[in-house]
Amino acid sequence: MPPNPEQPPPPAEQSQRRVPEAEYTRVFNDFIELKPGLKTFYNAQALEDIVKAAKVMGDKLMDQGCSGEYAVPLSLLTLYDIAMLVDDSSSMNYEQEGARKETLKQTLEEVTKIYDLANETGLLAVRFINNTKGRKNVVNSKVNSIFDGRKYNGVTMIGTALEKRMLQPFVKKKEKMKKPLLVMTITDGKVEGEKTGLLKRVIIECIDFLKAEPERVVEAVAFHFCRVGDDEDATEMLEHLDNCIEVGEYVDCLPVDKPLENLSDSALKWHILTKLLIGAIDAKIDKMELDLNEGDDELKPGKAEPIEEEFEDDE
Numbered sequence: 001m002p003p004n005p006e007q008p009p010p011p012a013e014q015s016q017r018r019v020p021e022a023e024y025t026r027v028f029n030d031f032i033e034l035k036p037g038l039k040t041f042y043n044a045q046a047l048e049d050i051v052k053a054a055k056v057m058g059d060k061l062m063d064q065g066c067s068g069e070y071a072v073p074l075s076l077l078t079l080y081d082i083a084m085l086v087d088d089s090s091s092m093n094y095e096q097e098g099a100r101k102e103t104l105k106q107t108l109e110e111v112t113k114i115y116d117l118a119n120e121t122g123l124l125a126v127r128f129i130n131n132t133k134g135r136k137n138v139v140n141s142k143v144n145s146i147f148d149g150r151k152y153n154g155v156t157m158i159g160t161a162l163e164k165r166m167l168q169p170f171v172k173k174k175e176k177m178k179k180p181l182l183v184m185t186i187t188d189g190k191v192e193g194e195k196t197g198l199l200k201r202v203i204i205e206c207i208d209f210l211k212a213e214p215e216r217v218v219e220a221v222a223f224h225f226c227r228v229g230d231d232e233d234a235t236e237m238l239e240h241l242d243n244c245i246e247v248g249e250y251v252d253c254l255p256v257d258k259p260l261e262n263l264s265d266s267a268l269k270w271h272i273l274t275k276l277l278i279g280a281i282d283a284k285i286d287k288m289e290l291d292l293n294e295g296d297d298e299l300k301p302g303k304a305e306p307i308e309e310e311f312e313d314d315e
Helices: 021-035 036-040 044-063 068-079 089-117 140-147 156-170 196-213 233-244 260-264 269-279
Strands: 081-086 125-126 132-139 182-189 220-229 252-253 312-314
Touching: 021 036, 021 044, 036 044, 044 068, 044 089, 068 269, 081 089, 081 156, 081 312, 089 125, 089 140, 089 182, 125 156, 125 233, 125 269, 132 140, 140 233, 156 196, 182 269, 182 312, 196 220, 220 233, 220 269, 260 269
Parallel strands: 081 125, 081 182, 132 312, 182 220, 220 252
Antiparallel strands: 125 132
């Protein structure tokens, strides 16, 4: 039974009954059947091993106070690599007296606490919109160092950075992907400094690329976008993207009424984290939308040009 988005459960204050491995097996088998392309990554034996790891992860999440209703879907992360694209534009410095930077840091801390249980090497990479220096293999203990001395400067060219920093090196590379990839983007504002509609075009061209390549599958990539702060233009942009007929199937956005700033609220924490991490890959979680206002303006298409850039990740 999926979580009730209207009434997030209270945090656990005592030991909870463990979810049996058979339930993880059922959930994972159902998930793979709905996304048959994932069978190119996981044969029957590999999936059986993943389920055992997912059970261990789920038990550890429940030890942290997560209910079984959230722990089981969160364990689907054992199937995925995660790469994060982070906004480091100038507005992160001065808007809301710098509070957005603290929320961003807290979000990475919470995400890595969970993902460390799914993959001991951590996030595949954390990269920034305006800075060519990123970090790979990000575990929870490395989060603070990512932000030490971090400079926030520039504009919010999400489409350009998504193509350069995420898709070209991790999806469009010549080598076969080892795992499907969840690409998470955190922004504090609307797109600036690039062609109108470029972000949507980048996503469409990525999907078209996967469909056209015989050894690749469209299920290999999922996109999640969320907003840090209270910028209304960012809200409008993400709502358009989430509801867009052309890309909405491949994109999920965190509802603004469950903002990242609420991660410190123990009554909402697991609800928000499940939507944040699983909404883009599980249709049931994707439907956990609350009072989003639908718009009817369409993004005008741009063209995603191939871009070459030198950048490096710290270990």
